[in-house]
Amino acid sequence: MKHTQGPWGIDAGLIMAARDKSGYQQTIASIYGPDGEAWDAETSTRANAALIAAAPDMLAALEASAATLEALQKHLIGNQAALAAIQAKACRANIAKAKGV
Numbered sequence: 270m271k272h273t274q275g276p277w278g279i280d281a282g283l284i285m286a287a288r289d290k291s292g293y294q295q296t297i298a299s300i301y302g303p304d305g306e307a308w309d310a311e312t313s314t315r316a317n318a319a320l321i322a323a324a325p326d327m328l329a330a331l332e333a334s335a336a337t338l339e340a341l342q343k344h345l346i347g348n349q350a351a352l353a354a355i356q357a358k359a360c361r362a363n364i365a366k367a368k369g370v
Contacts, residue, residue: 272368273297275325279318282308297321328367335360 273286277297284297300308300318308314338357342350 272325272328275329277322277325279315279322282314282318284318284322324367328364331360331364331367335364 273295276287278285278287279300282300284300286295286297288294298321300314300321302309302312302314306314308318335357338353338360342353342357345353
C-alpha cells in the first residue's frame with residue numbers, strides 16, 4: 270500500500286497534498302471534531318489535523334532513524350547495542366503500522 274506523496278498541509282479542515290506539476294492539489298482527508306462537529310482551529314481538531322499532515326515527513330524520518338540505528342548497532346557493544354536494536358525494532362514496527370502491513 271502506498272500513501273500519497275508528501276508534503277501535506279492543512280487548509281480549513283482539509284488535509285491537502287502538495288500541488289502537482291499541473292497545479293492539481295489532492296484532498297487527503299477531511300477533519301471533523303470527535304462528535305462529528307465541523308472544523309474548529311481552536312480545539313483538538315487542529316492538533317489532530319497537524320499530526321495527520323505531518324505523517325509523510327514523520328514516516329520518512331522514522332525510516333531514516335531505523336536505518337541509522339541498524340547501522341550503528343554493528344559498531345556498539347553491550348547495552349548500547351541492545352538499546353539500538355530495541356529502538357530499531359520499535360521504528361520498524363511503527364513503519365509497518367503506518368504502511369498498513
